[in-house]
Amino acid sequence: MFDTTVSHTTGNDTTTEIETEIRKIIDARAARSGAYGVHFLELCDLAAAQLNGGKLLRPRLLMGAFDALTTERTVTAATRSVALEIAAAVEILHFAFLLHDDIIDEDLLRRGRPNLVGHLAGKTSSAKQTAMEQGISDARRLHWARSSGILVGDLMLTIAHQAFARARVSEEYRLRLLDLLDATVTETLAGEYCDVGLADGCITPDLELVLNMTRMKTAAYTFELPLRVASIICGSDHRLEQQLGSVGRHLGLAFQLQDDLLSAFGQSETHGKDPYSDFREGKETALIAYARMTHAWPSIEQLIGAEEFSEESGRRIQNLLIECGAQQFVESMVQDQIRAALSMLSAHDGVVPTAVSQFILTFVDALDGRRA
Structure with a gap:
């Protein structure tokens, strides 16, 4: 019989675990995105890239509290896996809120770099070049970028909700x-x-x-x-x-x-x-x-x-x-x-x-x- 108890993990190890879990959830969704066309797949890939690089305050708080709460009790690997999945979902929920918030506030930057809307609106060199080649006006591209941000935010809300609904508890x-x-x-x-x-x-x-x-x-x-x-x-x-x-x-x-x-x-x-x-x-x-x-x-x-x-x-x-x-x-x-x-x-x-x-x-x- 395999030992299903796990040791408690803190600090940078917890961050790595959370990042891995987020990638697993997003990769699973991206694997299905290709069925809806190359353009939607590109949007999902961009969203995945934008999701990286945050401070992960919320999921780190969740996992730190979970590990502290179970310090004096035995916790199974399956239970801790559920905590990690929900921690990742909380970060994805945060990303959804940020996407919608940036659109409401008409912000094109997040963490000092172009956010998803800023990227699609042509605030990066590659996006500017594409817009120039296709003759798309700034106003039309900005509308498309903001609309895309709303849709990705909706998708992230759904992903987060699914993680909670399917939690193995x-x-x-x-x-x-x-x-x-x-x-x-x-x-x-x-x-x-x-x-x-x-x-x-x-x-x-x-x-x-x-x-x-x-x-x-x-x-x-x-x-x-x-x-x-x-x-x-x-x-x-x-x-x-x-x-x-x-x-x-x-x-x-x-x-x-x-x-x-x-x-x-x-x-x-x-x-x-x-x-x-x-x-x-x-x-x-x-x-x-x-x-x-x-x-x-x-x-x-x-x-x-x-x-x-x-x-x-x-x-x-x-x-x-x-x-x-x-x-x-x-x-x-x-x-x-x-x-x-x-x-x-x-x-x-x-x-x-x-x-x-x-x-x-x-x-x-x-x-x-x-x-x-």
Whole structure:
């Protein structure tokens, strides 16, 4: 009889495992894509290439939590394989959200390089040459590129859902996973809907609403989903699952608030986004919501989202956000959310195992003061 128990894997080995699992899932789909024509196959190959190179924060969090939760118990190779498959699916879900988000925001760059839409729209030398040879206008090619991005995003959502639906776990656990996925996707989309409505001026902004939007669009799938999935797959009770979900919500809000700070004050070479993109697009972040309540708002209002937006406009907004206290306010909120998460992890009720708390603390250390 073969030994079906597995040792716990951490660090770079976990990253390698996740990357391998993602490739396996995408390759399986690509193998079937050829039946739909060479053009669709090329699109799937491009999507697979775009999927590589991320930080894999969500699947690494999931696998790290799973391994920590099973430190003191025997876990079969089959169970850990399920965790890896779902971890890969969570990254694919993240990719789907990024594709749609970039289209909504009209971004052509991701991580400092052309994203899928940017590549198809002719932002690479080979794509430009093809467009010139075929006599395709920039507007037509951009429409095709954005349409392709929407379709690939839909495909990635389906792939992620299939992984959850086919997970080799008991019926009870599968339904819990599917219910969690459904709630996560719904909450994330609700947050994005609110984000777009605020940015376009169709929803009246206030600080509480902006903070709720910030939490919904990121916390649910970035931290809460991985931690709760790990808890379900390893067979933990509902109490631990809910506690880890609460920890994830606090960390997720801290993560997104810090992302807003990076977009506003970080270097584009570091965070990989268009310079001043949030200011240019009129994004209603916590920074802006706070600034609305200060003397600096009339000056910021004239600049943010303006048609004649320039780098000088971006630098001016930065200075105003610092002067009015918005930067300090959001930085304090990041620390408040991290402290709330740490308080739950260090509670003496014994709900969260020590090994899990210690693992999550390493993620908090990386989150606190991150640059990208």
